[in-house]
Amino acid sequence: MQVIFESRDGDGSQMRDFSVERVRFALRRLTALVPRAKVLFSDVNGPRGGVDKRCQVELSTEAAGTVVITSLARDWRTALDRSLGRATRVLTRSLQRSQKPVRGRTARLALDS
Numbered sequence: 001m002q003v004i005f006e007s008r009d010g011d012g013s014q015m016r017d018f019s020v021e022r023v024r025f026a027l028r029r030l031t032a033l034v035p036r037a038k039v040l041f042s043d044v045n046g047p048r049g050g051v052d053k054r055c056q057v058e059l060s061t062e063a064a065g066t067v068v069i070t071s072l073a074r075d076w077r078t079a080l081d082r083s084l085g086r087a088t089r090v091l092t093r094s095l096q097r098s099q100k101p102v103r104g105r106t107a108r109l110a111l112d113s
Contacts (some may be wrong), residue, residue: 001031004038012053015076023057026084027088030091036060041076056081057087064094 003020019039026035038058039086045052053076059067059112069087 001027001034002036003034005040006039007039007041009043012043012076015041015080016067018077019080022080026088027059030083030088033063033095034059034061041079044072050074053079055083057083059087059091061091063098064091067091067094 003026005016006014007033014102019041023037023039024031027037037060040056040058042054044054051072051074052068054068054072055063055076055088056068056070058078061067067087067090069090071079071082071086073082082097099112
């Protein structure tokens with residue numbers, strides 16, 4: 001999996017190595033389905049403080065298309081963890097929808113033929 005990291009803030013660039021490791025760990029079960037992940041950090045308010053650290057995770061997949069998740073938090077690590085948690089839930093849910101099990105009458109007809 002290729003992980004691309006971008007930061008529009010000087011403090012966010014210090015999180016580069018941690019972010020790449022965290023993305024690979026969070027998506028370890030989905031690496032065959034996600035060939036490219038992009039992480040973008042930006043500071044919304046600048047030096048004013050508050051809940052202003054934004055993490056945007058963009059996952060390129062063949063099955064679900066491009067999935068973009070954005071979260072805001074007080075610090076970079078929390079924003080990254082929230083984005084990755086939501087991204088994995090969205091991807092697994094979309095994959096489960098595409099692989100619906102055959103049930104009921106259709107399953108019996110498939111077995112009979």
